[in-house]
Amino acid sequence: MHRMMAVxxxxxxxxxxxxxxxxxxxxxxxxxGVGSGSAGILGSYSVWSIxxxxxxxxxxxxxxxxxNFPERFGDWLRLQRRRFAWLLVxxxxxxxxxxx
Numbered sequence: 408m409h410r411m412m413a414v415x416x417x418x419x420x421x422x423x424x425x426x427x428x429x430x431x432x433x434x435x436x437x438x439x440g441v442g443s444g445s446a447g448i449l450g451s452y453s454v455w456s457i458x459x460x461x462x463x464x465x466x467x468x469x470x471x472x473x474x475n476f477p478e479r480f481g482d483w484l485r486l487q488r489r490r491f492a493w494l495l496v497x498x499x500x501x502x503x504x505x506x507x
Contacts (some may be wrong), residue, residue, distance in 0.1 A: 410424065412468065412469070415465050
């Protein structure tokens with residue numbers, strides 16, 4: 408778990424450094440977007456949204472109680488067993504209906 412957090416933290420730091428020193432991001436005076444040619448992801452706000460999503464992902468991963476996760480997942484699967492059975496019955500009926 409700590410290794411995954413370290414990788415995500417390094418990746419978010421790399422994205423932050425990329426945004427800060429990311430080349431020519433000044434908009435053109437005539438409204439043609441970024442100054443020279445196509446900047447792709449570099450000159451847009453999508454880099455900031457990647458950082459935001461990564462930060463939210465890190466916060467969500469830290470908030471999950473990973474010690475009890477297998478037990479809670481097993482309980483959830485047991486609760487969903489009847490729903491899964493109805494899904495199989497409905498899928499079989501739909502496949503027969505679509506076949507004919």
